[in-house]
Amino acid sequence: MDNIDLNIWRQVALWSAAGHRVVLGTITRTWGSAPRPPGSAVAIRDDGLVAGSVSGGCIEDDLVDKAREGVLAEGVPKVVRYGIDADAAHRFGLPCGGLIELVLEPVLPRTRVDELLDRLARGERARRVLTLASGEVELQPATETDELELTDTTLTTHHGPHWRLILIGAGQMTQYLAQMATALGYQVIVNDPREEYAEGFEVPGATLLRTMPDDTVTALKPDGHTAVIALTHDPKLDDLALMEALASDAFYVGAIGSRVNQAKRKERLAEHFGMTPEQLARLHGPVGLKNGARTPPEIAVSILAELTAVRYGYRIPEPVVVKGAAAVEAGCVS
Known part of the structure; x- marks a missing residue:
């Protein structure tokens, strides 16, 4: 795309x-x-x-x-x-x-x-x-x-791309997110050292790196035009990337996972990596706008919507579920 x-x-x-x-x-x-x-x-x-x-x-x-x-x-x-x-x-x-x-x-x-x-x-x-x-x-x-x-x-x-998006993890959702981000003018870099995920991953216009996440983020030197998002659900990979990203100038740092997992992640980053409260406050998670997204492409849309809002200086308030909406009536939104 x-x-x-x-x-x-x-x-x-x-x-x-x-x-x-x-x-x-x-x-x-x-x-x-x-x-x-x-x-x-x-x-x-x-x-x-x-x-x-x-x-x-x-x-x-x-x-x-x-x-x-x-x-x-x-x-x-x-x-x-x-x-x-x-x-x-x-x-x-x-x-x-x-x-x-x-x-x-x-x-x-x-x-x-x-x-x-x-x-x-x-x-x-x-x-x-x-x-x-x-x-x-x-x-x-x-x-x-x-x-x-x-x-x-x-x-x-x-x-050419004026913005960079570093994605940790080459799973299914990364496929959608990388394609959509390319259309929005991002230079997309996908990082996954795991052979079972990286093997066969290919999105036109995206670069795949197989190095360890902390080494990758350090080498890429995130600046104010760079976003870093951890998507593996594996603390051994996500935490390493987030540790370096939160200490950088990246305009957006996020991680997938529930609110409970987000709280545990912040505890780990503080305890094991010495991240400060100010650094941890920059971490977006659960990543993306809260819009009821469930499927990988829907979640990709919500993530890019939040990136766009942050780029332009907008803060989106917590959503309110509207009674009578088709997805709600069908039981698709909890």
Whole structure:
């Protein structure tokens, strides 16, 4: 399951190889309640086909009309704005006073689509610098700062996974979690030294490591863009990973298991590994939002939902079971 960035670039490559004219639109700035954040992209083919999104449909409709008229994928990149006044805001479905700024870039050999696509397919990150006056592109190694930047002369964007997810354990749920996390733009690293689980484990785009969990986490040096989740139910493996993760800068550290097991886990980490109360307070568990999830794919959804909330600074309150819900009536939720 590929992430949005990779899907768009693959579509651009296919359309260009088939002889179509293509233009790539990238949101560079927004004001007001814009539907998509800066960095969101859309590709428009000369016959009006669309990949990606910058507005949920309203601006895309205008771009499609221009593409069909043959006036979109021409010349050099240009900066355009939508929704700058009340009439335009109403026309394009933006809140009054809202504004979306785009760079529209004709896709040509100088765009270096295939080279970027090769890097993304390998799970790498890349810094892409577009010169507005000529349309020339330079691909550079990614840097620690991955902010989009538009100047009078260049547009700098970053591509590839901006977040890392380290999963301890290669069980069934890890399969679902790794696939979904890849789609959300995570670089997924699965760690399991157990032959019976690691043998045969394969998720496209995910890396499997067979080293011991504490060595793995130490070597990967979790930073503020890294999450670590222990999924084995085996204290000999999970506790080792959590010990190192809780002492790191990881933005999220979690472990699967019941509330009772979570309490026992914290006792072990404090007693045997000297973890402080402040470190233990960072441990999410039972991992994931409490939404009644029971099956492995449902639990994977709940985990990624919690990761998303933490990334954006949201705290989700304890849930309330709604009487009359279909799953409750069927006895699926306790």
